[in-house]
Amino acid sequence: KVVHRHRTATDSTRPGNWLDSEWDNPMQFVLACVSYAVGLGNVWRFPYLCQMHGGGGFLIPYMLMLVLLGVPLFYMELAIGQKMRLGSIGAWRAISPYLGGVGMASVVTSMYLCLYYNVINAWSFWYLFHSFQSVLPWAECPVNSNLTGPVEECERATPTQYFFYRETLDISGSIEENGGIHMGQALCLLLAWIIVYLFIVKGVKSTGKVVYFTATFPYLVLIIYLIRGVTLHGAINGVKYMFTPKMEQLAKPTTWINAATQIFFSLGLGFGSLIAFASYNQYNNNFEKQAIVVSMVNSSTSIFASIVTFSIYGFKATFNYESCLERVRLLLLNTFDLAEDTISLENVNHWIAELNRTHPEQFASLGGRLETCDLEAELDTAVEGTGLAFIVYSEAIKNMPVSQLWSVLYFIMLLLLGMGSMLGNVIAVITPLSDLKFISVLSYLVGLVCLFCLLLGLGFTTRSGNYWFTMFNDYGATFSLLFIVLIEVITVCYIYGIKRFEKDVEDMLGHRLNWYWKIMLAGVSPILLIALFIFYIVNYIQGGTPTYQAWNKELGKSVVTEYPPYAQAFIGLLLASSVCCIPLTALYTYCKKRNLASGKRERTVSTVSA
Amino acid sequence: MRCLRMLVRILVLLYLAGAPALAQTLCQPNASNGYRVRISIKTALGNQAYEWNENEMFLFRATMAFAMRRYYKTETYNVDNIIVCNQTRRVSFWFVVISPENPTMLIPKADVEKAVSMSRHRINNAFLLTDRTLEFLGIYPTLAEPVNPDTPPWLIVFGVVIGAVFAGIIALLVSSLLQKRRKEKGMMEDGQDEEDRQMKGVENGINLDGIYNRGFTDDDRFTKL
Numbered sequence: 059k060v061v062h063r064h065r066t067a068t069d070s071t072r073p074g075n076w077l078d079s080e081w082d083n084p085m086q087f088v089l090a091c092v093s094y095a096v097g098l099g100n101v102w103r104f105p106y107l108c109q110m111h112g113g114g115g116f117l118i119p120y121m122l123m124l125v126l127l128g129v130p131l132f133y134m135e136l137a138i139g140q141k142m143r144l145g146s147i148g149a150w151r152a153i154s155p156y157l158g159g160v161g162m163a164s165v166v167t168s169m170y171l172c173l174y175y176n177v178i179n180a181w182s183f184w185y186l187f188h189s190f191q192s193v194l195p196w197a198e199c200p201v202n203s204n205l206t207g208p209v210e211e212c213e214r215a216t217p218t219q220y221f222f223y224r225e226t227l228d229i230s231g232s233i234e235e236n237g238g239i240h241m242g243q244a245l246c247l248l249l250a251w252i253i254v255y256l257f258i259v260k261g262v263k264s265t266g267k268v269v270y271f272t273a274t275f276p277y278l279v280l281i282i283y284l285i286r287g288v289t290l291h292g293a294i295n296g297v298k299y300m301f302t303p304k305m306e307q308l309a310k311p312t313t314w315i316n317a318a319t320q321i322f323f324s325l326g327l328g329f330g331s332l333i334a335f336a337s338y339n340q341y342n343n344n345f346e347k348q349a350i351v352v353s354m355v356n357s358s359t360s361i362f363a364s365i366v367t368f369s370i371y372g373f374k375a376t377f378n379y380e381s382c383l384e385r386v387r388l389l390l391l392n393t394f395d396l397a398e399d400t401i402s403l404e405n406v407n408h409w410i411a412e413l414n415r416t417h418p419e420q421f422a423s424l425g426g427r428l429e430t431c432d433l434e435a436e437l438d439t440a441v442e443g444t445g446l447a448f449i450v451y452s453e454a455i456k457n458m459p460v461s462q463l464w465s466v467l468y469f470i471m472l473l474l475l476g477m478g479s480m481l482g483n484v485i486a487v488i489t490p491l492s493d494l495k496f497i498s499v500l501s502y503l504v505g506l507v508c509l510f511c512l513l514l515g516l517g518f519t520t521r522s523g524n525y526w527f528t529m530f531n532d533y534g535a536t537f538s539l540l541f542i543v544l545i546e547v548i549t550v551c552y553i554y555g556i557k558r559f560e561k562d563v564e565d566m567l568g569h570r571l572n573w574y575w576k577i578m579l580a581g582v583s584p585i586l587l588i589a590l591f592i593f594y595i596v597n598y599i600q601g602g603t604p605t606y607q608a609w610n611k612e613l614g615k616s617v618v619t620e621y622p623p624y625a626q627a628f629i630g631l632l633l634a635s636s637v638c639c640i641p642l643t644a645l646y647t648y649c650k651k652r653n654l655a656s657g658k659r660e661r662t663v664s665t666v667s668a
Numbered sequence: 669m670r671c672l673r674m675l676v677r678i679l680v681l682l683y684l685a686g687a688p689a690l691a692q693t694l695c696q697p698n699a700s701n702g703y704r705v706r707i708s709i710k711t712a713l714g715n716q717a718y719e720w721n722e723n724e725m726f727l728f729r730a731t732m733a734f735a736m737r738r739y740y741k742t743e744t745y746n747v748d749n750i751i752v753c754n755q756t757r758r759v760s761f762w763f764v765v766i767s768p769e770n771p772t773m774l775i776p777k778a779d780v781e782k783a784v785s786m787s788r789h790r791i792n793n794a795f796l797l798t799d800r801t802l803e804f805l806g807i808y809p810t811l812a813e814p815v816n817p818d819t820p821p822w823l824i825v826f827g828v829v830i831g832a833v834f835a836g837i838i839a840l841l842v843s844s845l846l847q848k849r850r851k852e853k854g855m856m857e858d859g860q861d862e863e864d865r866q867m868k869g870v871e872n873g874i875n876l877d878g879i880y881n882r883g884f885t886d887d888d889r890f891t892k893l
Contacts, residue, residue: 187822187829201811245826252833256840395756398710 079261080338086266088348090335093273094482095356097475098178098447099324105300105364105371106442107316112307113300117361119308119317124357127586128321130578131543133349134550135327139336140345141562145490146330149337150546153554155651159643160549161490163542164330166636168486170534171329172511174527175483176254177518179476180246181448182469184226187246189465196221197456214614218453223609226448230521232608233529233625237521244519251512254480258488259501262338265481272478277359279471280366286464287369292380296372297365299437315593318586319536324356328539328546331482334489342566367446374454375436382431386410393424406431443531447472484508528606529621533629537594538636544587545640551580604629694774695753695764701774702764703784704805709759712801720759724795725752729763731794732784736765736775739783744768781807 081087108116142149146165151158188195196218199208207213212220223229228240257268287293307313326332336345380403387401390409394417401409410428414421441450455464488504497503518527550559556579560571604626607616621629695702705728710717718724729750736745749768755761765775784791784807792802799809 183826183829184822187825190825191821201814205811206808207811242822249826249830249833252830252837256833256836259840391758392706392760395758395760397757398708398759 079263080340081262081266084339084343084348086262086269087335087339087343088352089269089273090265090482091332091348091352092355093269093478094331094335095324095326095352096273096276096359097324097326097479098472099320100356100360101363101367101472101475102444102446103442104320104324104360105367106446107320108300108364109368111310111313111316112304113302115303115305115308116313116317119314120321120357123314123318123321123586124353126578126582127318128325128327128357129350129353130575130583131322131327131547132325132332132353133346133575134547134579135332136336136345136349137559137563137566138550139333140339140341140343140566142333143337143341145337145493146333146486147490148493149333150549154549156644156647157545157549157553157640158647159640160542160545161330162643163538163636163639164328164333165487165490166639167535167538167542168329168331168483169511170530170632170636172480172483172487172507173514174518174530174534175476176250176480176511176515177243177247177523177527178444179250179473179480180243180519181226181444182472182476183246183249184242185448185452186466186469186473189462189469191462194452194456194461194465195225196452197461211611211614214612216453218449218456219614221452222448224611227524228521229524229609231610232619233522233525233606234622235522239516239519240521240523243523244516247515247519248512250477250480251508251515253477254484255504255508257477257481258484258504261500262485265485268481269478272474272481276471276474276478279467279474280359280362282467283366283464283471284362284369286458287366287373290369290373290458292376293369293372295376295433296368296370296437299372300364300368311593315590318590321357322543322590323536323539324360325353326479326482328543329483329486329535330490331486334485335482337489342568344567346567370451370454371437374450374457375433375439377454377457378436379431379433382429386429386431389424389427393420484511525606525608529625529629530632533604533632537598537633540587540591540594541637542640544584544591547579547584547587551584556580694766694772695751695762697754697762699762699764699774701777701780702762703777703780703807704760704762706758706760706803706805707795707797708801708803709795709797712797725755727794728752731787731791732763732765735783735787735791736780738787739779785810 081090111119138149138153142152144152145161147158147161150161199212199217199220201207202209209220211224215223226240226243228237230237256264258265288297339345383403383406387403387406390396390401390406390413391398394413451468452465455461455468458464484504484507487507491497491507492500492503497506517523550556556576559579560576564570603620605618605620608619609615610617697704707720709720726747729747729752732750733745733747736749737743745768749766750763751766752761752763765780767773767775784804788799788809792798795802
């Protein structure tokens with residue numbers, strides 16, 4: 059029996075000028091997915107979660123969620139893209155005309171991401187360029203105007219914080235205080251967008267070659283950093299701290315929820331990038347194996363990066379602890395006029411007890427100047443996000459020997475990770491737009507999108523720009539993505555039908571859907587997504603007024619501040635603008651179909667009567 | 669006459685005996701015109717630390733006299749004009765400076781401070797120490813003038829990178845332009861040959877131009893027997 063596969067309309071290669079737009083080989087596709095999924099979140103979010111939720115024990119919910127949620131949804135998105143061979147808008151419209159809005163919501167969310175994500179790359183460029191100096195600028199406080207001492211703001215905070223908040227961002231006191239554009243930041247943002255443009259201008263032909271580098275080089279840097287990290291003095295403290303499992307954390311529901319959200323966002327589901335990447339595949343590409351490979355690579359990179367991060371943490375904590383001990387030692391020597399070699403770093407604590415016993419009045423006069431040095435407390439300072447990447451890491455780097463080299467390597471790695479993810483984001487916007495055929499020449503479309511994002515992104519380089527950045531980061535893509543992917547899964551499994559999906563996959567791969575995929579996609583993943591969704595809403599309502607961390611220059615630290623009403627309205631707008639694409643498009647299609655149907659009926663009536 | 673000479677001798681003896689005592693009363697901890705010095709040799713030099721003894725103290729007094737001489741631009745100051753007291757095991761002590769003309773008068777604090785600040789670098793180097801390890805409590809070291817280059821170094825690196833990027837853009841434009849021109853020239857010259865090739869292509873059943881029709885290959889994959 060010979061089965062002929064018949065070609066349907068959706069089988070055609072890309073319309074318009076996109077002939078010849080396919081990945082040169084499947085390896086480019088895999089590397090593009092790896093480059094997209096392995097991003098800054100693997101470096102700065104996963105280690106934080108690991109530390110907050112019980113170290114080694116966190117791996118259990120993480121791996122479980124990967125198997126239950128991550129891999130099936132990744133598989134589904136690749137299948138859709140490869141089958142429909144269109145970007146997210148076209149693909150979802152082809153699956154179900156009423157739910158073409160899902161694609162539109164993906165594009166809107168990707169657009170928000172494009173706007174603010176490249177600002178991180180701008181910061182990486184800024185730090186990279188400043189690493190080419192004999193003394194790293196964040197290693198020491200600058201001197202004040204009358205040369206008597208360091209600048210007060212730097213004195214109250216630390217030099218690395220001062221460099222980030224004052225010299226890099228020139229941050230204002232709150233989101234209401236606007237200011238001018240920081241010229242250095244604007245230049246770096248311009249550079250970042252020009253580079254993104256160059257990488258995408260020829261479509262997947264250029265992107266396919268770039269991802270060889272952006273996907274592999276960060277691993278080289280991570281390995282170098284691993285070797286450097288574990289040989290640092292005190293690194294073992296950090297690694298031990300991370301891997302000691304605290305199993306009682308597994309009893310808390312937040313642990314499981316954070317594991318699920320981390321898997322979800324780390325794989326980049328729902329943005330339309332995976333659909334876009336897969337749409338350039340050959341029809342019979344074996345995406346099943348590739349989905350598993352990319353998900354595994356992404357998760358192992360997270361674990362690998364957290365080993366590096368924790369050895370750096372351990373080094374930094376040990377360094378601070380030993381500096382604290384040195385300061386206490388000097389204080390004791392100076393107050394009690396003892397010879398220099400009586401107190402060493404090891405017996406500081408012994409001497410504190412001894413001196414308290416023998417000279418109680420003099421000891422009491424020390425008062426608040428005597429610090430307590432605690433290694434655990436230093437290790438406990440868990441930081442995530444831009445604070446980890448730009449403040450904690452640079453603080454650790456400045457204490458390493460040959461710090462300029464390590465600084466350059468580190469920021470190049472951050473750049474590659476960020477650029478790799480940026481490629482996916484911009485392609486997720488460009489692919490559906492080019493399918494809609496607004497502008498026929500690809501390079502003009504890419505140029506227009508990049509220019510648009512650059513001009514709007516300049517708003518993030520103003521003095522209050524970092525606060526808007528945090529707002530976009532926290533609200534622009536979190537809730538809407540959950541909703542989008544939930545609708546996606548329900549659409550594919552119940553509206554399009556799991557049977558039809560099964561047939562399409564069999565068509566492409568040649569074998570039937572495994573029971574694992576069927577159970578996960580139709581049952582487990584939707585349930586988990588609904589649970590996550592409900593949790594998010596409950597958390598948002600319970601959280602009260604949304605707040606942010608404002609930098610106070612008098613105190614030299616961040617204070618929790620409430621968003622003003624117009625900012626809260628903007629948050630609502632961010633959330634609503636992507637989510638309501640779905641019902642609005644459904645309504646629009648329904649009205650159009652009804653008008654068409656009633657129009658046809660009228661015409662048939664008229665011909666009959668005529 | 670003999671009585672007078674003996675009286676003078678006694679007075680001289682008393683004076684010689686009392687002068688150091690007088691000097692000692694001038695130098696006291698928390699003296700109004702004195703400064704406290706704290707030295708941390710082992711912190712600065714580690715294994716190569718030298719022992720603090722009377723000779724080192726003599727060097728200190730000589731260096732201070734040198735600083736006073738330099739400040740006032742005279743040659744009247746001597747080691748005897750620097751009086752030290754209250755030495756501790758920490759290696760910290762107080763010192764005062766007495767005027768060479770009048771041994772009972774102390775040089776005011778402000779002048780001593782200015783003299784020390786002026787020669788701080790020389791004093792530090794005499795002892796192989798730094799501002800942090802040879803402390804004059806109350807005299808703050810003036811920090812080094814920050815070096816302000818004309819072009820900030822980061823701008824230079826930025827210029828290099830963006831220059832490379834623009835070179836890349838120009839190379840891209842030029843190569844695509846050359847490709848287009850070559851294609852046009854190619855099409856005009858052997859347009860006839862192209863058509864022949866196309867005809868041949870269709871005859872062989874393989875479409876060289878256009879869409880590769882996958883419907884007619886790999887049928888075996890879907891064959892179920």
